[in-house]
Amino acid sequence: MNNRQKRAAASFLRYAVLALVAVVMIAPIVWIAISSLRPPEEIFLYSPQLSWRTFVPEKIIWSNYEMLLASDFPKAVLNTAFVAFVTVALGILICSAAGFAFAVFDFPFKNALFVVVIITFIMPFESIVVPLYIMVRGLNWNDTYFALIMPEVASGFIIFLFRQFFAKVSRELFEAARVDGASWWRIYWDVALPLSWPTVVAGALMMFIHQWDAFFWPLVAATSQDLTMVQVAIARYLQFEQADFGRLFAAMTVASLLAILPFMALQRYYIRTIIDSGFK
């Protein structure tokens, strides 16, 4: 084989592997979405025996989604959207401010404090779920939006990303604004924050997906029907209503798409922000 043939073979192999991996990653989600368009009695009719009908519905129906709309699921979606949006708004504000402070100012115990920030983002949320629940119950916050929102607002990871971004901006830019008589608040609000919009987008997306996907914390901290979040609602469909697979598949499709679509639209910023943040 000469060099060109070798390169062509390598390229073919590369795309073959990528195509295979892509199928493994996407097919499960596609199967769920397709099944959600089948009548409930057909969903598992063709799946035990492989045939083309396993992947192609006899006819497409929307009744699973109509049932889903009539259930308590839309309320769970609205609840989760509300929790996610408030978390994003508050979170971006206070995390960007903290990242700004770490990047721009010198102050006592700066390094020690930054180490604490990093520890909190490495520490998995699950490890403190029980004591956090005890504390939230002590505050009488259980079964409130406070319990769902407040613990997620200050995020070590988002602070870290903002700090990495602002650290790359020349300090002279901020100093110049300072000489012009701008207050630090104005510099942060009018100069730094608008400059960091890719990180704002990435951070907002991360926080949104984090709350949209939240399960363990809502499971223990907000048990009342009125506060049910999307993931908990779906897990309940499986546990208590085994028969109603049409609705389960429809709910899973909606929950997947509402996480995948915003990501697909904004992924450029997400990927760039992580790659630029200095994890190298």
Next chain:
Amino acid sequence: MRINPAYYFLAPAVLGLTVFKLIPIGIAVVGSFYGTSLMGESVFRGIENYRSILSDPDLLSSLGITLLFNLIANPLQVVLSLAAALLVFRPGPLIGLFRSVLFVPVTLSLVLTALIWNLLFDPFLGPVNAILEAVGVGRQGFFKDEAQAMGSMVWLATWRGVGYWMLFMLAGLYAIPESLHEAAKIDGASWWQRFRHITLPLMRRPIGFVLVAATAINMLFFAPVYVITAGGPNGATDFIMFRIYQTAFNYIDVGRALAMSTVMLVVVLLVALVELRLLRSED
């Protein structure tokens, strides 16, 4: 006295982190020395909770299961995420699309991931068994089989994890100067030689980071166990976090659950310290 303006900017975030991350650690440590009396009062128990959990064979087996899971899943995720990053690193037609596709499972919640694979892997109704039967491998039990449940959990976690860790591997690959590869190519180095002697040594830090970060997450693997197996079949997936959850919210033995949480916190923070050194040595 003038107050450093840094404090105004830091105050809300530091308050949030303190109240919702640090104080819970304190509550876990203090509460782990207490128990509840028959009258429902809180009583000091000293190290009794720790003595009892460390001599509980069920709990030790839970720890063993969690460690085994980590020993398989973490290296697997490191290798596959590095391989995926290498596949999508060089530009080419459709490469951006493949990169996004690999990342799609990351946006799904662990609950959805668990539900999806639970349905796909169903021994009787799942399409995966239909495919396996059609190609002659035969039907498998997956989550319902004591011998396969752990492997199925590893698969599920890896399916969702690889795309995420791939990003950090990509960050590492971008940081390797292209000139090194060019020089090696001129010297006639093969692809494997360049990977072995340039890429791999320079990727030590991202690989270390991913390994340790994956460990911190996988030590507390929970949602799929709750959704799919509830620790079964026959205790094969009795992960430590599921046991902590049951101890706290089903058996309402809070002191014991906090002692277990504290032990796991120490394990994870030890892991985190290693990770911190990796991140720090880079500045």
